Amino acid sequence: MPLNKKLQKFSATVRSVELGTGDKTTTLGGGNTYPFYTFDNPTANPAKIGIEISDLGLADEPDCIKEFYAGCETVVDMAKKAVTVEGADFLVLKLIGGDPNGENKSIEELVEVAKAVADAVDFPLVVEGCKNVEKDAQLLAKVAEALQGKNVLLMSAKEENYKNVGAAAGLAYDQLLGAESAVDINLAKQLNVLIKQLGVDPGKVVMNVGSAAAGYGFDYCISTLDRVKGAALGQSDDSLLMPIITPVADETWSVKEASASEEDVPEWGSVVERAIDMEITTAVACLSCGSDAVILKHPTSIATVSAMIKALV
């Protein structure tokens, strides 16, 4: 007697959000099962991977990343190289240099970089701000204006600045909007509702419900992702049916497992391997709980996670 398989069908489907224009687009979301549960229903649209670069170029990057981009003199050169990485579905440009507590680059300068990158590569693009809510409110609005027609995803609108970022990206310049909340299903839902009330089409919103590196309070990420996916599909909760994007590299490259030098902890072995495995584990854990896309940095991590996604769908 075979196993009596209890298949799980949901009536709701996560919205599909298309990123990019022309022949080079990629679709986030669109699933109606828990991640990789193809036995419940085949997956039309597998999870996607973004490769990140920043306006700071290679200055603050670890050696293995400098090696990969060797020969690249500008951020545009890096972008051109990044889009050739096997398994990368979209490019992520982080405008970290805008941080008032860091380089504090001017908005004009950063918009120029974003424009140069968008013009140089024919590839779906995500632009991240500098994480300072006041600066991002202006910066992302200007980027949205400058990249009109490119259908880019701007990350992120937060509770503090969603009006500015949302109005520019979602209303004025018809871009895609990232909605970022801090590892809590209710906060995620509330922000989505606020953004909808602003008049932004929910079909243009992608959520970042928060992230952490594996081992660093990642239990909250697991439960938030599990619960958001469960509520979206199980209760057809319209205000949670946005695809989820998780910036993984942001979290993993700074933890000590991935950054401590081989001189400091000789027993741990290669720092490159540690950084890659930390990135892989965190990315796969996010994907297995509900992220529809992850943002990574190292080509090997990207190829590995991409191969796993292909093997599962």
Add this chain to the structure above:
Amino acid sequence: MALTGIQIFKLTPKKNCKECGSPTCMAFAMKVAQGAVGIDKCPHMSEDAVAQLSEASAPPMKTIEIGKKPFADNKNDKDAAFKLGGETVLFRHEKTFVNKTRYASTVSTAMDDAKVDQVLADMAKIDYDRIGDRMYVEFIAVDYTDGASAEAYAALAAKAAATNRALVLNVKDEAAAAAALAAVKDTKPVLNAADASNYEAMSKLAADAGVVLGVTGANVDEIYDTVAALEKLGNKNLIIDLGTASVKDAFANGVLLRRACLDKNPDRTAGYPTIVNVAKLAPGDAHQQTALATLFTMKYGSIVILEEMSYAQALPLYGLRQNLFTDPQKAPRIEPGIYPINGADENSVCLTTVDFALTYFLVSGELERSGVPCNLLISDAGGLSVLTSWAAGKFSSGSIAKYIQEFDIENKIKNRTLILPGKVAVLKGDLEAKLPGWNIVVGPTEAVQLVKFLKDMQANGQA
């Protein structure tokens, strides 16, 4: 089908004798229905009733014990054997996952002695403490390859067992299985050997040796049928090998079995812990093994076998596992104490925050990023975040002053600058009164601002 309290009540003697510890038979029946007490607590049940009830009230997924833990295992993990399975939910936010995933490195009869020694030596190097848990490779998979002699296999198993790890004997050859069991059965290994073609013979071997039998098959139906056949033979000391046909199948098998046994009509034949051999699913590709080990830690592997666990793989996997298997209703906490960062010594500046693990990780991460040597002082604040513990009165000038005294900070650290979290700036005045001689500085409200804050202090010669 689980019985309701009323159905159980009908089977009780209805004497209200209180010998079970409950005031009435009705109260007892209700507790049994919730799984709070076992039916065996009632001394007056008829044998028929007990049999009927223990079948119905048995947990849907069995807990299987394997191996013997090394004596030096950590304080939170006192059981003599590794417990696997026994899970009651599909998602950790519903209820705590109980028995964590265990990892294995692989030795094989295809390896020469030098290679086996190297694998075992490398495995032994991974042994560290992470927030109170000992992290090491708990299992070794011992693979039999066609053509090897039974003696060679038994010798390899004995060598692996000598490292004090629990074993998974991956062997389809009956003579080799018997020889290995004769050598190492006292270490309570898994005999991962049964399939549809050989289960009777292998079940006898496992039962005679008193060890857990691993069962596999070409697909989930064949696995299920073989498990059912073994249960019919009376062997329920089993673990299911999810198979190595493909990643997709192994993943589907694990989820479908877990779902079937935790269904509201539990199918207990599907309710066993699992083995996933990612070494066989992605041979020679360590990074892909990392990815798959992660996937099967999340859903739903009990033992995950890698080729050779490296430190690079262990650090994220063990961190993830520690997060995954925590109680979602109890905040993870850090032991109170002095945490020196960036090579801090007694002359380095001090910062204090709460013992909520998430706060600690955020703050210590930013402190490390600053590169400034400093001492992070963690006091007992009930495992709550800064503002919550302050509101609850668990993080106050009194609690900080008491901690400084109890941990003898003034004798251990010479520096007298203490940085407070910006969110509790209100404590500054009180703390200055309670800690004469200390320079109390109000720090930033968010951890991410600490890097600039400390660098500025350092530039001004204050840190």
